[in-house]
Amino acid sequence: MNRKNSIIFSGILILCIIGFIYYKLEYSKDIFAQIVSKVGEVNLVNKKGELLAKVEEGYKIKTGEYLQTKDNSSATIKFKDNSLAIISEKSLIIMKKLKYDEDSKKSVTNLLLLKGNVESTVTNQNTFGSEYKVITPTLQLAVRGTIFNVNVEGNISRAFVTKGKILATSGNSSLTLNTGYGVVSDGKNKLNGPILILNKPLINLNELNIKYYKKYVSWNKLEGAIKYHVQIHSISKYSTLIYDKYINKTELKVGDLKDGKYKISIQAVDKYGLEGFKNERYFSVQSSPVPPKVNAPKNSDKPRMVLFTWEKSVEANKYILEISKTRSFKNILIRVNNLNSSLDKMLLPLQKGKYFIRMSSIDSSDKIGPYSESYQFEVENK
Template sequence: MGQGRVKRLTLIPSMSHIRRHILAMLLLFTLSPATGSEWIYTVVDGDNLWDFSEKYLDSVLRFEKLRKLNNIKNPKRLQPGSWLRVPMKWIRSNAVPATLADHEGQVQLTRADGSLVSPIKAGTLIRLGDQLRTGPKSSAAILFADNSALTLHSHGEMKFDHLSAHGETGMVDSRLRLIEGRLQTKVRPSAGPGSRYEIYTPSAISAVRGTVYRAAVTGNGTGSNIEVLEGKVEVSGGEKQQLVGAGFGTHIEQGKAPTAPVKLLPPPTFNPIPGVVRQFDWRLQWDTIEGAVNYRIEVSRDRELAVLTWDQLTDQTHLPLPELPDGEYWVRVRGIDANGLEGNSRVASVLLDTQPQAPLSLNPPDGTIQRGSGIELQWTKSEDADRYLLEIATDQGFEQIVHRMGDLQETRYQAHIITEPGTYYWRVTSILDTEFGPPGVVRSWQLRPALEAVNSNIETTDDKVTASWRHATNGQLYQVQLALDSEFSSLELDQKTDQPEVSFDQLHGQVRYLRVRAIDADGYQGPWGSVQRIEPPLDQGIWAIPILFVLGLLFI
């Protein structure tokens, strides 16, 4: 072979490569800033340019301009999958209302002409210029034409400054003004360059698409907080912009730029929640969040918490739930930092079964010591019950029930059947028809033997009197009273002793009275025993007169 030669290969691109390059160039073209005012429509099977113009454009007379702009040869048959470039100014724009999806509590809707909508109910349409207010413990859920959603919380006020849609393109323009209060919104992703969603506050503008965030008017209406939960929000204030990402928040004062984004507090960790809550006033508890100065608790019957049944602020890490009808609820808790920015939330479901409510136990007071049987148990009348179940047990868990009455109509019960000394626990449950409510608060009493009357025996000598009695149990004291009258108004002796006898000097010429009673270790005093009359000893000088008289007779 001769001297080798280097051959040059020239690659000729195939038609498929050419198409891909053209498609890439078109894609770059359509995404370039110059096309930001154009809507790109993807042709589907059956489309033709006339029907398209009639459906989407502000005038069918733009048909020819649209054909030339897109270099269409056959307007009656468009190629499926191809793109149409449509200037935004050619697309039909029409007013489109929002909808009140749901509400709780006091909600007022004022039309642009000042008239009030009454009654207000789910499905009520909200139009351009309308104003919405919520009262205390109230909330309203609003649904927009593109399925973006917003909840206005209690003490809130907002105005609907702009509500429109670009025909049937799916592009919706919603601009709202939050005057006071708080809101949370979930915004659908943009359907095109005509999609717009903005919330104005007294100090800021937040513009978003495809995100979840909260907005609040703070202070005296001169500040705003923006807290981003998903996506990103562009916040403008004081002619400055700040892009706030998920998990961060910013504060904006009127006329000033947004503060640098601050990381939101983490969600709290709940203490274990029972599968069914049967206790009235049950407390939800969670761990402390470092940096939290307050916590917000929200309760809703809606899994999405679109409207709230109840909300509350607390500086504690626990809070009893309010009185609510039985059913499943969703509870949302988050911490609030020193700047007022609310953090990430924790949500849990709680199943309540607290109805009919148990009555309140009245008597005896908890821990009462009862001497002898026959204690009377008493409770309040429950408006939710037609009868009651009373249970008495020897353990606080009611595993050892000693007495049960299941059809009590009255609100008191004489427990004569309980006679053995010991500690007893009792509770009352409301019954309505065949439904048993949760057991009431457990109370206890101690049954102790009644102290018997102490009857004393009296022994006398010439100079001493000794009273004695039967010694009962260790730890008892005895109170001994000695008086000059049977009413014991003039006491000569009043003493306590742990011995079963007492001695004292004789008192000549004076009848005295004695009584004794037992005192238990807890201070309980038993009944007085029988009163003993103590006669004074005879005076020896009395016998001298009759003896002298007899002797005198003998000597007469």
């Protein structure tokens, strides 16, 4: 091979190598993130926020697409490297960059959060060049294997880490957020912090461990908390966010849930709007046979006798009635088993004081159903 041909061959080889490297960097045009579970209305919109299409589970989101969740809605998104992002209600995100190489396992995921909240659970990305970023109008968060939240409210962006660490950047300033710390940015000032986030609220476990027709949950008031973030996930193959609210109280009636397995998480929110560590608990709901509806107890004409009445359950063959001094029913004062389902009232003797009553149904196969919602009442002297 003469010198000219050698130069030509070398040039072609170099071009091939450059082309191969470019391809490996660009990966595939078909890379996507998939919606693996959703609740409510989740839409594709354009830059103006105009509806393009409603999306369902299984939809494959591509680079450049805008995803919007409406009120009381959420979406769980799975990426090629098995990282997960849960998009809360009233949020708007853009898939800025999605790349993945099957050979090297190099993964690049960039989300732009314009409004709302996203919680990311990122797999360990040990491959050189891999990255997972959440970008807001005022912050850039880069991670490698962690759990963190990002929130955008108006011109304020917040981020906090509950496991691992992230690098937070705003303009020319940056800082590392380790587990248990957060940051707030308006995009105008240098990043201050990191800010220590609040501890877990303590949940009353007795109320979750007992089967209720309607769950009642309470937790301790935490110093420094101005409100609490309560989330409930339905548990199947993937965790699906079905309840996501901020409340000022320290108790919650969990409402009507279908039979199944659930996870509740509660976080205290501080004066900066940063959320603390989650207290998570798992529980199950069993709603059959449906319990009778307990009416308000009444004092009878007989001394210290109380009249209890209830609305019959069509699924019941028998009833169980329980009375306790505490809402958790840790210590039961009276338990009446095998009440005939034809009955809808009963007289019982009680001393002066405050009490709680609840009932459950037993069906024809002797299956005991969940407890009814407890009813508080007071017995007075006569």
